[in-house]
Amino acid sequence: MMARVVIVGVVGALERLTYAVPAALTKQLAPGHRVLVPLRSRRVTAIVTEVGDSLDSGGVVPRAIIELLEPRPLFDSTHLQLIEFLASYYMVSIGDAFRSVLPSLARVESRRMFRVARVPSLLAKVAFTELEREIVEALTRRPMTLRQLQRLGQSSEVKAAIGRLVADSWITSRDATRGRHRAQTPGSGTSMADQTGPPEPPASSPGEAVHELAGTSNLELSSEQAAAIAAVTPAIRRRQFEPFLLWGVTASGKSEVYSRLAAEALSAERQALVLVPEIALADQLVGSFQQRFGSLVGVAHSGQTVGERWASWMAALNGQARIMIGPRSAIFAPINDLGLIVVDEEHDSAYKQEEGIRYNSRDLAVVLARLASCPVVLGSATPSAESYANTRRSRYQMLQLTRRVQQRAFARVDIIDLRQHRAATGETPAVAPLVEKRKPARHEIFKSGSRVPPTNAQLSCGEVGTTNTAVERIGSGHLGDELPLSPPLIEALRENFAAAGQTLVFLNRRGYHNFLQCHFCGSVITCRSCSVSMTFHLRGRMLRCHYCGASEPAPGKCFECGAFGLEGQGYGTERLVQALARLFPSARIERMDSDTSGRRGARSAIMRGVRSGDIDILVGTQMITKGFDFHNVTLVAVVLADLSLNMPDFRSAERTFQLLTQAAGRAGRGERPGRVLIQTYAPHHYSIRAARDQDYARFIRREMELRRELMYPPFARMALVRIEGEEPTYVNDCASKIADLLANRAKPESTRVLGPAPAPIERIRQRYRWQVLVKSRDRHELRSAFAAVASYRARDGVRVSIDIDPVSML
Ligand SMILES: [Zn+2]
């Protein structure tokens, strides 16, 4: 008997190979098994994709499989097909597909390691050649592979020297295996589940445990929630593929629908998969599942160690984790009997993987549900245009939750036109480079400020320095002309604070100053490796690039003209907190963005603070628009709605609408009504007006019209080729060739090739970036055009990558 396998873990190897199945394994071996096979002189991990007597081994006598690594196949036929789909749809090799799907621990590999057998005396060393001495010294420090040793000299000479040293027993070699060699015994691999409470009885009788737990919810369902559950349940029971779009306004109780449906899947003795955009931001959803289902819930997340990730896979595989909650990569978790897939916040761009294989988990979830014959529920308050279109084309069934739970009212949303308020106070908009600075009108801050008026000392602190050295103009804490809070917004903050309500202030820019600009020559400090300006962070007085992560101390002098003319411009969350603290000295103000929540536990500490009422004002980036469910938040302030609107991306209006709707949805979730204020320079934009009226239907109609006119998804397929390299002329040249290649294959009636053009961010990490964008009404034509790109060999140092259905256009 023979087995066809896909080799993982060896780049550049032949990917599908045939091996002989040893007699001891013939009864057991099945597709999806993880095995160890010989490849040249090494042992490597492979996944069995086919087993049979008549497999073609290409005329050579096949070698035998060495070992079976788990008793159960790691992939069932459903997941094997999903990975085949992944490879073919996103145009990558099958080996790459398996490699990116498997946790790294699952990749067992052997390497020949050399080490010192006995330490040579000084006398012995004299007899060594120079190269031999270097090899022995290197190996005294640590064992090395042949490849590592070959850096010491010319390849054949190194090999010869190693041969002599081995023959004289100075050094030895042996095969070292790394990776998780054997499956853990059931029970030891459930560390994820263990965190959630006392362990449940093992999975031998999941049914019973589930029946008990499933009944523990006593929340009253609304008629809409009940109708949604009733629509999906038959598909779970009948093991039938059916896609649903659950469009539920904010606070309409989508999570309760998910968890009741999961209980249905469990009582049908099947498993459930719940995908969330970011597990760190889904603590409330995860918490409610854990409360209800206890240790039947497995949680996967990117912060797990390789061991934890493997353990959560094993818990899914052996059926202990009946419900798996995780981010996009959890789509590949080995759940063998799927009864339900939920994709929460399906519109979220975090479902798109932006490195390696650029897959979209939301889309793969629908493919997986079809393969597994189960329903899939895509939930959102602001469904993506793609999913909405699928309901219009009757591919998905639409389920609606139009009312908030317990008849709670929507928050009142008002737009503040920043153009008017700027004009009224004579201030200049933050977007225009400042030539001249004007002192803030102090009486205004007093008038509309806090209950406790700020002292003169507080107000003037920092301003003293504005006329002195430039350094003091950066991060000095003076409010400056461009305070991004209009008088009506400050008034609303003051009222809400006085009424003991909590406020969320949303500003999608972290750091202190957005950039530093020289007021003599006008130049802006940009990253050395990327074509973007660097952000000033007050903590440590550092400049940071938000694209490559580079950081450096803020300079004293302008790089261009050498003068002390640098000034900080614009507000990030860090500076906004400082400005608010000046306006409301007695308020307790916290900040939440990726700079603050990096510290472990910081996010949950802030969440506790908001829940217990210890925080009056929380300033944050879009993190605070997601999954926050706090009952005492009565005001949400959006500092600048235009930030997402002005991105060079055809989805910018959709993103803006989504962000504003999500932000607005945080207000008024308790008994007290909520209020939302949106500041913008574009008060008449359809996405902002629709967000004000919380009118998704009106927004999506307008958005669809525009997409149709401009031939954008969902009315066309899109694919993007990115060409990157350090040498700009090579990159440009390569981009032109690829554009020609695509244009030659495309029919102009149905397909448009746009570019080559420099990417919106032309340089990241010292690499120049160009792109070619293709839009097509014909999916097959698009694919065949891209097949040519996939086989195109770029010159050395230029990387060409294909992004099917791109999300990030930058
Ligand atoms: Zn200058």
Ligand SMILES: [Zn+2]
């Ligand atoms: Zn950079």
